[in-house]
Amino acid sequence: MSETPQTTDNELDLTTTPCGSCNQVSVENEKMIGCDGCRRWFHYRCVGVTDAAKKTKNWYCVDEACQKAKKSRKKEKPDPLTLEQKRKAQEEEQKRQEQALEEEMMLLEERRLFQKALAEKRSLLEEKLREKEEEDRKARQAEALKRKKDFVQRFKSEQSSFEKEMTELEKELEDLKAADATIIKKDKSGTTGKPSNPEKEPESGAEADSELSSDEILKDANAESTRRDLKHGKKVSRLGQGSIQIGPTKAQLAARNGISKKLPDFAGNPEEWPLFYGAYCASNEACGYTDVENLVRLQDSLRAPALDWVRGKLILPQSVPLAIAKLQQMCGRPEQLLQSYLDKVRKLEPPKADKLASFIPFGNAVEQLCEHLEAVKLKQHLANPLLIQDLVDKLPDGEKRQWIRFKRHTKEVTLRTFTDFLSEIVADACEANVSMDSKHTNKASSSGQGGKQFHREKGAMYHHSEEENASTKTNDDRRKFKPCKICHGTDHRLRNCSEFKKLQYADRVKVVNHWKLCSVCLNDHDGECTFRTRCNVGLCKERHNPLMHPIDRVEGLSAHIRTKAAMMFRMLPVQLHYGGRATTVLAFLDEGSSITLVERQLADNLGIVGVEEKLTINWTASIRREEKNSRRMNLWASASDGGNKLLLQTVRTVEKLMLPYQKLDFKTLSKKYQHMKGLEVASYDGQPGLLIGLNNVHAFAPIEAKVGAMNEPIAVRGRLGWTVYGPRQLNAPSNEGFL
Structure with missing residues (x-):
């Protein structure tokens, strides 16, 4: 086996190093691994290794000698560190710790300096903010002081002007007193241009004395109150409705001779509030009534429950404006009046095509609603399509078609448009009913010329009309009926009594029999009844009042008849x-x-x-x-x-x-x-x-x-x-x- 040169991985050229297993040189830079025992190189594919084996510290081939070296190497123990090596290692560790501590101290110092600079900037900003607030406060104080000075100057100017006017008024008052005294003196001494009636002279003189004394007392009281209030720095109201007032002007005193002092009766009905309040304001403006006079006028005109609402405010004259404000709060709010008129219109009987006169009350009610909405400036309700449609639905089919053709000629359909449409129908209805009204008037006048009226203690002569001749009633001469047998009211008959209608049939029969009333008109009269109404319950056409229809003819459902529980x-x-x-x-x-x-x-x-x-x-x-x-x-x-x-x-x-x-x-x-x-x-x-x-x-x-x-x-x-x-x-x- 040939020995390969001892080279490192960095120095080895794998393209010239033969594999220790296949003895072939890698031509494509193929991966190889070196044996730590024999120092030879092997292809990965030849020895079956992967990249994971490359990461290990030592690798040995399958050669027997290399395997023995591998086993012997495992048994060898590493040499222990020498004392010098330990000392060097400790010195290096100490240097590293000192360096880390020094870096940490530098960071802490930088943080301290940064916080100090930040605190200085915050202190500077707070100081500037305090200076700004102080400047604003001084500016506000200066502005308030300036306004106060202006107010004092304006007050002094107005006070001076008012004192001047009061001096002139007192002078005029003295002149009037002197003139009145001269006139009275002449009347008493008989030096007037025309002789007076001796029978009426004492009476007229007494009246003049009474009127003069009351006016003088009122003027003296007002003048004295005005001087006292000016002395204490109070303002004086010239509107005739405040707690501190002056007397009426010459024009207002003259107007009192032609305008009634009495206000219309008011019981708390929201629909009557505009009329009552309008009369109150108009008479005050025209006649200059004082709170004392208005107190008496309100006490005479108010009725329960309105009187109960303000009873505590009708004790002192100073509380009159509070009483008016309370009444306006209770029944003069625009939305309350609107709801009252809406309920009135919606409860109206729909006009009938075969009864032209039925359009008159309907048209008048719609016109009142429209005028009220315009008066209180609730214009958004004038264009309410739901309200208009509710009113249109009450019309007969023929008038509905006329309304559709009428509104096509207008760009914007409002309640005023519908009112104008109804006004034409109402005008036609009034013109068509002229003959009928004239006949009724002639009949009434002829009956009045026939002699003296017929009165009875126990009963009365009734015409039995459904509308009770309401059009002939006046505010001063109202027609009153005999007390109702059930509720004892005098504003309705028994057949119109709500309490009587609530009674069961048997109880109604007992009432009629007990008081011996007519079963047709439910009145107590002698002779044959001229009431033409007949029963309209079911198919019944008998001559008795519908309230007296026998209950066994209609009661029960699905014609239920009482049995013996079989x-x-x-x-x-x-x-x-x-x-x-x-x-x-x-x-x-x-x-x-x-x-x-x-x-x-x-x-x-x-x-x-x-x-x-x-x-x-x-x-x-x-x-x-x-x-x-x-x-x-x-x-x-x-x-x-x-x-x-x-x-x-x-x-x-x-x-x-x-x-x-x-x-x-x-x-x-x-x-x-x-x-x-x-x-x-x-x-x-x-x-x-x-x-x-x-x-x-x-x-x-x-x-x-x-x-x-x-x-x-x-x-x-x-x-x-x-x-x-x-x-x-x-x-x-x-x-x-x-x-």
Whole structure:
């Protein structure tokens, strides 16, 4: 075996070194590994090594001598370090540590210097900021001092001007007193140009003395108050509505002779506030009333509940402006007035195409609403399309088409546009009704010329008109009726009494019989009644008041007739939910009804408001029932023991359902019928207050049924629970029943 030259890896030229295994030279710079025993080189592929073997410290070929050298090398121990080597190593380590410590000290020194410079800069900035704040404070003080000086100068100037005016006013007042005294003296001495009536002279003289003394007292009091307030540095109001005032001017005193001092009566109705407040402000501006006079005027004109709101502020004259402000807060806010007018318009009866006069009140109400919106500058509501559409929906179809053609000629459609459209119809209606109005006027005048009127202690002569001749009433001479038999009010008749309408039919009959009233007009009169109204309940045309229509002709639903409980109807107790409230009620499940109904009292107990809509209920045999105050709502229902809630949609309220009373003792019933055993059916005893119809059929649709033999009741389970209904007795009567 030839010996290869002893070279290192860096000096070895692999392109000329032969492989120790294949004895061939690498021509493509192929990787080779050297043996640490024999010092020969081998191709990786010849000895089967990888790059990982190259990384090891020693590698030996498969030659026997090299393998022995490998084993002997492992047994050799490294020579221990000498003392000199250890000392040098310690010195090097100490130098390295000293160098690291020195570098750390340098870093700390640099950090300290940086923090010091940063603190100096911060201190400098804070000093500049304090100087800036001090300059601003001095500037503000200087500005405030300047404003104060200007105010003092302006105040002195105004005070000087006011004192000058007061001097002139006092001089005029003295001249007026002297002139009045001269006139009175002449009147008393009889030196006037014309002789006076001796019978009227004392009275006129007394009146003049009274008027003069009151005016003099008022002027003296005002002048003395003004001088006292000027002495104490107070300002004096010249508007006639402040706590410190001067007397009225000559023009204002003259205006008092032609303008009524009395204000219109006001009881707190928001619709009457603009009229009342306008009269108050206009009379104050024209006549210069003082707070003392306004106090008396308000005490005379205010009525409950408005009087109760400001009763404590009508004690001292100084509180009059506070009383007006309180009244404006309670019933003079623009949004409150707007809501009042909107409610009034929406409650109006829609005009009818065959009754032209019905357009007059509708058009006037819309015009008042439009004028109010313009007066209080709520112009955004004038262009409210929803409001306009609500009003258009009240018109008959023919007028709706006219409105569509009318608004095409305007670029912007507002409530004023609709008001202008209605004004033309109202003008036509007024012109068309001239003849009718004139006949009515002539009839009234002729009846007034026939002699003296007829009065009675117990009764009155009634014309039985529906509108009660409201157009002939005046503010000073209002027509008052006899006290109502129910509420004792004098502003309505018994047939228009809301309390009387709430009574049950039997109670209304008792009232009429007790007071011996007419069953047609519900008044107490002698002779034949001339009231032309007939009953309009259902198809009834009999001559009696609709409030006196027999209840057994219309009450009940689906023509329910009371039986002797031979049959059981499909009923079950349920819980009604609305908001955070819940109540338990007996429900009647009726597949013969198209709507769901609930008694009004139950809806009120749950706090449901709903939407008020008139409801007409039709039965067989053309029987009808009207619920004018019915409300539409949605509510939730669940089983009596809880569980999932079901939504009942389009539920309508009625005053009374008058459904049959029913009692179910399921414990006893289950012992009688085998197919009823084991069912969870709730017992009940009462009269239904809820009727669920087909519009909520999902609430009682059958899920499971238990059917027995013929003439036995069945049990059906729905989403609200089990119900038992059907024959209760084997021999049920056949001459009575429910439809």
